[in-house]
Amino acid sequence: MVNAERHEYPSYDALLDDYIERGWTDGLPVVPPSPEKVEQFLEAAGLNSDEVLGAVPTREVVVTAEHAAINAVMAGCRPEYMPVVVAAIRAHLHEKANCHSTTGTLSGASQIVIVNGPIRRELEINCEGACFGPGWRANATIGRALRLVIRNVCRAIPGFLDRASFSSPLRYSFCFGENEEASDWAPLHVERGHSADQSTATVHSTMTFVPCVDFTSRGPEEVCESWLGMLRRYGVFTDRFLGDGQNLVLVVGPEHQRYFLEAGWTKDDIRQHLWPRFQNPGPGDRPVMLGSPEGLLIVAAGGPGMAETWFMFPHLAWAITEPIQSIHTETGRR
Amino acid sequence: MRDAIELEWAGVPSVAIIHQAVKGSAESMAKLSGVPGYDFILVDYPWIPTAIWSEEEIQLLAKQVAPVILSRLTA
Missing domain, CATH: 3.30.1330 (60s Ribosomal Protein L30; Chain: A;)
Structure with a gap:
């Protein structure tokens, strides 16, 4: 069940104008987070709406699965990306990820999501040519979902708790995968203690x-x-x-x-x-x-x-690696 | 800002010294923490970043700010 306050609009244009006016977007258009879509995303992650993913104690903020789902819908994610978004949020909210500092800093530090494991190929997360740039829905929207949570839930809004002097275009979205198949090098997540078939999301704040x-x-x-x-x-x-x-x-x-x-x-x-x-x-x-x-x-x-x-x-943070808890969904993906 | 507020909650009189560049954040943090009127001392870099301040520059700012800190703590 979705708990968020409901708003109804006569058109998509009216919704978008109101969302931008309220400061609920990064300045780009968003997908309307209808209750049905939010439910679908929660189901894809196998989470109840009130499941707590983490907190920012200094900001009196608790981030729930519903918050994650609403912002993942808005970012343009597909439902099956939701477990990756959830893992990235958990990593970002780890104490040593120092999220209050890394999202409020004058330096405009950015949060980078690095995906490992089989889910990269299943979700078509690009890890090869142009993997840092635009063109891949999973890369673009998973990174954006994390940033929308940072903005809309964790209150890192420019002029409010985000005091970046310049900020960075990397803050719109930054997600890519490791090209594990390119060599016999141990992938990042294996080096950090996970099995090769366990997919993970690592969040690294970079200045x-x-x-x-x-x-x-x-x-x-x-x-x-x-x-x-x-x-x-x-x-x-x-x-x-x-x-x-x-x-x-x-x-x-x-x-x-x-x-x-x-x-x-x-x-x-x-x-x-x-x-x-x-x-x-x-x-x-x-x-x-x-x-x-x-x-x-x-x-x-x-x-x-x-x-x-x-x-x-x-920036002043550890890179945190979280396992991605995948479940079977209606699409047959894991 | 939050550190000063949490110290106050713990019973330790505190004063936050806030740079002009993060004034908005300090005000927002006070509001989020339920003490929207929590006072602070606003300073500005009179020179270039703190890491390369000279001893004289540090002393000058300290002399400006110390009396205000004392008056807040003893008010």
């Missing part, structure tokens, strides 16, 4: 999202040296609340990945090579304040062509 483009390196050590140049330039910072749990995410494109694979380097080999080099910053270098080599998260994604690796420097 700086930049590529390391390097066409000239011809081996794993050289690529690592390029990466170190970027790391020393931007640095990774932490504080007492986060302790040793800070994460840095590197998304490695096929051209760079090839050098590691040809040389037989695993993700852990990369970490062990980089870790001692994080410890002794030179004059003018910024520190890379990760608590352990495992704080460096390596993800394979993207399409061929550009020799690049993307860096997702953290």
Whole structure:
């Protein structure tokens, strides 16, 4: 049963004007969250409307499954995306995801959803060419659903609790999958303790999202040296609340990945090579304040062509991985 | 802002010092916390970001703000 207050409109245009006037959208049109659709989404996730997904204590906010379903409908999701949206919300609301800070900050940090496991292929979540950009419904709407929850439920509204000086286009939506089939590298979720057939959503709040483009390196050590140049330039910072749990995410494109694979380097080999080099910053270098080599998260994604690796420097938060609780739905998907 | 409010709830007299850039958030937070009129001291960066303030710059702001803090705590 849907508990939200009902509003009725004579037309879609009237609904949209009112939603935008009330500040219920990111500025883009939304799908009307009719009670029937919201029920359908709750059913797809196997959740009751009042199931609590998490809270933001500093904002007096409790996020329920109904909140998630309403905003997932509005974002344009299909019902079968709902378990991914739920997992992403749970991850975002984990204490160490530090959501009050990462969504209110002057820096305009963005929340990135990384999907692993079989559900990527089932939902057609793009993890290959152009996976960071527009064109894929699952990528576009799952990331948007999380951001609408952050706005409409968690009150991170520009001028209210969102005080970003510039904010970021990444805040409209940012979701992609790891290309697990591209290599025998252990996928992100397996490295974080999940089985390969358990789908997961990892949410990482990033303040700086930049590529390391390097066409000239011809081996794993050289690529690592390029990466170190970027790391020393931007640095990774932490504080007492986060302790040793800070994460840095590197998304490695096929051209760079090839050098590691040809040389037989695993993700852990990369970490062990980089870790001692994080410890002794030179004059003018910024520190890379990760608590352990495992704080460096390596993800394979993207399409061929550009020799690049993307860096997702953290805002003050851990990257949190949550299992996706899939159920059978009427569509036959899991 | 919320830290100061929670300290007050715990019985510790507190003063929040808020930068101009987050004034709206502070007011919103006070409202959300059920104390819409909770007072705070508004400051602005007289110079560039805090991380590279000189000792003299820190002292100057402290001298400006300290009397106001004391008067709030002892009011």
